Amino acid sequence: MKTKTFLVISGPNMNLLGTRKTSIYGEGSLEDIHRGLRARAEELGVDVECRQYNSEGAIIDSLQSAPGKFDGVIINAGALAHYSYALRSAIGAMLLPCVEVFISNVHAREEFRHTSVIAPVCVGVIGGFGKKSYLLALDALANLGAA
């Protein structure tokens, strides 16, 4: 059986993880997250490819080219989660299972962060567990269809 490969996309400002607002987003860098994901993927017997973009259009391009190459997507859209209808359409169009993640508990923050326009086109949402949110999402994707 072919090994499943998942695409992990982090959105705007995630390249600054570990350097900005560490009380909200924690200490580790995005590279630390990617390292953790690769280790977890190995345990699960799957592959991951991790990418980061500040640009909304670049994320959409990446999602559009995902079908055929990947079996599912983990997305931390950052602030775009709350208003990017273009991103929502791109997720809906690609017809691959997508899991939305957040590092922080968005519901404990400003009101505008309580709404995610992409959540309705995702399989599910995992938020609030720091960088662990990504690992849980990988567990979730790897388990889809199993139970």
Place this chain on the structure above:
Amino acid sequence: MKHYAVVHGPNLNLLGKREVGIYGGRTMESINADVEAEAKRLGVSVEFFQSNGEGELVTFVQQCRGRVDGILLNAGAYTHYSVALRDGIGAAAVPTVEVHISNVYKREAFRHVSMIAPVCIGQICGFGAYSYILGLRALIEERLDPWLA
């Protein structure tokens, strides 16, 4: 050994029997068995509680204070309007993870609001029975922090 409470709210006792298109065919008992197996694998213990009553849930959560190391809570419909449950979680001061079987954001607008989310560590929804497994892993931090090792 760390000990966690798994709490099911209203109508979850009917899992596997009601609206299986939304909630899946798994019964609450079979989900509990999965959680129990995962807890064993992770070296922790769990207890289970289900009630249809808001007051009973509030009382149970209050009594978790100082007694358990974390709560895995599927508050069902109370999620969306129970300020009392929110206050109970806040008062218990026990790390709590909110879980849902369905992706509530795909459903009616009134389900997009969670009264309890701001007092929980985080939220997991949409993965069926597996939401509970992920929730338990989320509560048990050490295992999930390989980058800090």
